[in-house]
Amino acid sequence: MDDEWNAQAQGGRRLKPGQHVIISLRRMIAEGSFRPGERIAEIATAEALGVSRMPVRTALRALEAEGLVEKLGARGYAARSISAADIHGAIEVRGVLEGLAARRLAVRGLTPAEDARFAACLAEGEAIFAKGTLAQGDVDRFHDYNLAFHNLLVEASGNPSIGQALERNDHLPFASAVALALENEPADEFAHLHSAHRDHLAVIAAIRLGDAPAAERGMAEHARAALGSERLFQRFR
Amino acid sequence: MDDEWNAQAQGGRRLKPGQHVIISLRRMIAEGSFRPGERIAEIATAEALGVSRMPVRTALRALEAEGLVEKLGARGYAARSISAADIHGAIEVRGVLEGLAARRLAVRGLTPAEDARFAACLAEGEAIFAKGTLAQGDVDRFHDYNLAFHNLLVEASGNPSIGQALERNDHLPFASAVALALENEPADEFAHLHSAHRDHLAVIAAIRLGDAPAAERGMAEHARAALGSERLFQRFR
DNA sequence: AAATTCATTATTGGATCCAATAACGATTCA
DNA sequence: TGAATCGTTATTGGATCCAATAATGAATTT
Numbered sequence: 080m081d082d083e084w085n086a087q088a089q090g091g092r093r094l095k096p097g098q099h100v101i102i103s104l105r106r107m108i109a110e111g112s113f114r115p116g117e118r119i120a121e122i123a124t125a126e127a128l129g130v131s132r133m134p135v136r137t138a139l140r141a142l143e144a145e146g147l148v149e150k151l152g153a154r155g156y157a158a159r160s161i162s163a164a165d166i167h168g169a170i171e172v173r174g175v176l177e178g179l180a181a182r183r184l185a186v187r188g189l190t191p192a193e194d195a196r197f198a199a200c201l202a203e204g205e206a207i208f209a210k211g212t213l214a215q216g217d218v219d220r221f222h223d224y225n226l227a228f229h230n231l232l233v234e235a236s237g238n239p240s241i242g243q244a245l246e247r248n249d250h251l252p253f254a255s256a257v258a259l260a261l262e263n264e265p266a267d268e269f270a271h272l273h274s275a276h277r278d279h280l281a282v283i284a285a286i287r288l289g290d291a292p293a294a295e296r297g298m299a300e301h302a303r304a305a306l307g308s309e310r311l312f313q314r315f316r
Numbered sequence: 317m318d319d320e321w322n323a324q325a326q327g328g329r330r331l332k333p334g335q336h337v338i339i340s341l342r343r344m345i346a347e348g349s350f351r352p353g354e355r356i357a358e359i360a361t362a363e364a365l366g367v368s369r370m371p372v373r374t375a376l377r378a379l380e381a382e383g384l385v386e387k388l389g390a391r392g393y394a395a396r397s398i399s400a401a402d403i404h405g406a407i408e409v410r411g412v413l414e415g416l417a418a419r420r421l422a423v424r425g426l427t428p429a430e431d432a433r434f435a436a437c438l439a440e441g442e443a444i445f446a447k448g449t450l451a452q453g454d455v456d457r458f459h460d461y462n463l464a465f466h467n468l469l470v471e472a473s474g475n476p477s478i479g480q481a482l483e484r485n486d487h488l489p490f491a492s493a494v495a496l497a498l499e500n501e502p503a504d505e506f507a508h509l510h511s512a513h514r515d516h517l518a519v520i521a522a523i524r525l526g527d528a529p530a531a532e533r534g535m536a537e538h539a540r541a542a543l544g545s546e547r548l549f550q551r552f553r
Numbered sequence: 554a555a556a557t558t559c560a561t562t563a564t565t566g567g568a569t570c571c572a573a574t575a576a577c578g579a580t581t582c583a
Numbered sequence: 584t585g586a587a588t589c590g591t592t593a594t595t596g597g598a599t600c601c602a603a604t605a606a607t608g609a610a611t612t613t
Contacts, residue, residue: 121595164474165477240485243383247477390604
C-alpha cells in the first residue's frame with residue numbers, strides 16, 4: 080500500500096484496499112484507460128494494483144452491476160462501450176425521474192423545513208453568480224451546489240425508488256446530475272452555468288405554486304439541456 | 317450439494333453453488349423467512365446452505381445492490397424492511413419509465429418487425445381470454461405473456477437505460493411488471509387480468525396512432541392499477 | 554446507579570491455493 | 584481448403600484460513 084493509496088484516504092481515514100480498487104477502476108474507466116472491449120482480468124488487475132484477486136473480484140462485480148463493465152463469461156470483463164445514444168438515453172431517463180420527483184413535491188407541497196433547505200441551497204447559487212463573473216474556484220463551488228440541489232430534490236420527493244433508479248446514471252459519464260461538460264475557461268462558462276441555476280429557480284417556483292406539470296416539465300428540460308453540449312458527444316461517437 | 321439443489325438446475329444444466337445461493341436467498345427473502353432487521357451473517361448462511369462463505373458473500377453483495385438486503389457494517393446484513401410506501405414509490409417509478417418507453421415508440425413509430433412482434437404478443441393475450449374464463453394453467457400463461465409484453469416494450473424503446481433503471485424494481489416484491497397480486501381462484505381473476513390485457517391493447521393502439529401523450533399516460537396508469545390490489549398492502553404495513 | 558474501561562466474541566475483508574471450465578490455437582482429417 | 588478434434592492456457596468460482604475490526608457484555612470506577 081504505497082503513498083498514492085494512502086493519499087486516497089477519505090475523511091482523514093485510510094481506505095481499505097477494496098475501496099481503493101473500486102475507486103481506481105472507476106477513475107480508469109472514466110478516463111478511458113481501457114479501450115472498449117479490452118479485457119480486464121482479475122489476476123492482471125490485481126497485480127497492477129498490488130492487491131490480491133479478492134478485492135478486484137468484488138470491485139468488478141460491483142462495476143458490472145453499475146453497468147460500467149460487462150462480463151465476458153470465462154474470459155474476464157471489459158469496459159462497456161458507451162455510445163452517444165447511451166448517454167442520450169440515460170439523460171432522458173434522468174429527466175423523467177427527476178421530473179417525477181418535482182411533480183410529487185408540487186402535488187404535496189413543501190414542508191417549511193424543506194422550503195428552508197431549498198432556499199438555503201438556491202441562495203448559494205445566487206451567491207455564486209452575484210458578481211456577474213466566475214472565478215476559478217467557483218466551478219467547484221457550483222459543482223457542489225448543483226449536486227446538493229439534485230440530491231435534495233430526490234430526497235425531498237419522499238420516494239427512495241427515484242434515487243435508486245438514478246444510481247446507474249450517477250456512475251455513467253456525463254449522465255450524472257453533476258456532469259459538467261465544460262468546454263471553456265470558467266469565466267466563459269458563466270452563461271452556461273447561470274442558465275442551469277435559473278432552471279433550478281424556475282422549478283422551485285413551480286413547486287411552490289403547486290404547478291405540477293410545470294415543475295415536471297422544467298426538470299425534464301433541465302436534464303435535456305445537457306444534450307446541447309458539443310463536447311458531450313466528441314468522446315462517445 | 318443435495319437433490320434440492322440439483323433440482324434447481326435450469327435448462328437441464330446444473331447451476332453453480334453461487335447461483336443456487338442467490339436464488340435461495342431471494343426466495344427466502346420474498347417468502348419472509350427473515351424478519352426485517354434479522355441478521356443474515358455469512359458464516360451461518362454458508363453453513364445452512366452447505367457451501368463456503370465465498371458464494372454467500374458474493375450473493376449478499378449482489379442482493380445489497382438490488383436493495384433486498386442492507387449491510388449492518390461489521391455485523392453482517394439484514395433483509396431490508398419494505399413498506400407499502402416503498403412499493404407505492406417503486407410502482408410510480410415503473411410508471412414513468414414505462415411511460416417514457418411508450419412515448420418514445422409513439423414518437424418514432426414502430427418498424428414493421430416491431431409491429432409484428434407486438435401483434436403476435438397481443439394475439440397470445442387475446443387467446444388467453446377468448447373463451448371467457450380462465451383455466452388453471454392460464455395464470456402461468458398470462459404471466460409469461462405479461463412479462464413478454466413489458467420486456468418487448470422496453471426493448472423496442474431503444475433506450476437501454478430504461479431497462480437498467482427498472483432492474484431494481486424487477487427484484488422488489490410486487491413492484492415488478494410481472495407482480496400478480498392474485499387474491500382469488502384463477503376463474504375469479506378473469507376481470508382483473510383481462511383489464512390488464514385491455515390496457516396493453518390501448519397502449520399499443522395509441523403508439524400506432526402516434527399519440528405520445530396517450531401512450532405515456534396509458535402505461536403510467538397501467539402501472540398504477542397494481543396499487544388497487546388489497547393484498548398488495550397487507551404484507552407490507 | 555450510571556458511566557467508563559476492558560476483554561472477549563462475532564463478523565467481514567483479504568490472501569492464497571486448487572478445481573473447474575471456457576476459450577484459443579495447433580494439428581489432423583475429409 | 585474447410586471442418587473437426589484435441590491439447591494447452593487463461594480465467595473465474597469456490598474453499599480455507601488468517602487478520603483486522605466492530606460490537607457486545609462483564610467488570611470496575613465514580
